[in-house]
Amino acid sequence: MITFLLVFLVIFEYVLGAFAEITCFADRRFYADWWNSCDWLEFSREWNIPVHHFFRRHVYSASRHTLSRPFATVITFLTSALAHELVMGCITKKLRGYGFVAMMLQMPIVMVQRSRWMRGRTLLNNVLFWCSMILGLSMMCALYVLV
Template structure:
């Protein structure tokens, strides 16, 4: 809803500027603002070059053209305000993306065998998640919770927590991988098949990440595109790149904390602190002494991922 409202608000302002050029004496001659792409359609460097040229020459005809291009989808089939229909909005709601566009690339039709396979896979992975939780996670959590009720000293509490975390290292890692698989490969893939959504790039090779910034870009591309478009790109011209990165991480950390609060019905801040701590870790990993050691950085990434998941989930449930 946020993306739909903001993008159409931008298009409304663009249309107003285009109409205002009928009276050139009072109209703004600023170059057309190109809304950041969401990654579903190719970038338009030609339009960007024209925007720069418009800034230099203040050529009204070129400015008109740039504004008109911004009001039209890259594929040329839809233009503002023709997109303001219930059909267009409902289509956006069901497409597996968070970023609204006038038009999305489409496939020729639904491949029913692929859709059936993905639906069956969803239930299969949910079955595996249930088995993993009931056999390897719940017994440890229940036993640890009962033991924590009988101890008073900090050392005994820390020992029980450490034992629970160590026993849940791989169960929580397996759970994370299964949740990732069911969401980004099967659920989003099924919705993409139903809506004939052609952009199936929901994730990249995040398992090869060498730092947390790279991981945040690659493991959840729909959310990354949303934050890049509506938070980072919107704030960077005003506060600069470092602060825009910080604000993006800050809002993302709050979002993750809200998700954990909904799951565990507790507000503890563990997830928020863990995510915000990624920024200084990234700064350390990008120093000249560590930057080129990709194997070491990837190994550190996986160690922190395995330990961090178990520690954070255990703390949320047990504390």
């Protein structure tokens, strides 16, 4: 988890900030307060705003014209999971599918978090989000490095 936070800090504050300064990019809002997320959809929207806007514009909106909202969301998650798995494959030189499966498992978790029993319980949802974040990131690092 510490590694994730440090990598996040370096990329989103220092690297993107430097590129924004060099290119005179005015909008430097690369992330929102994702640490207060109460579910995975909120985290997906807030942790990487440029990528979220890209997927919303080019995948979700394009598929929304012909598909229902839930199915367009699934298609967007599927495309994002494939892209993230490709990035992890390039980094580790292994295409294993662990990240893809983990990202697709977020959809049932979102359905549980948005159910009538969990809706409105922001503290419980935030605790569940952080537990799955800590366990999931640790498991991903271990799987990609050790297996």
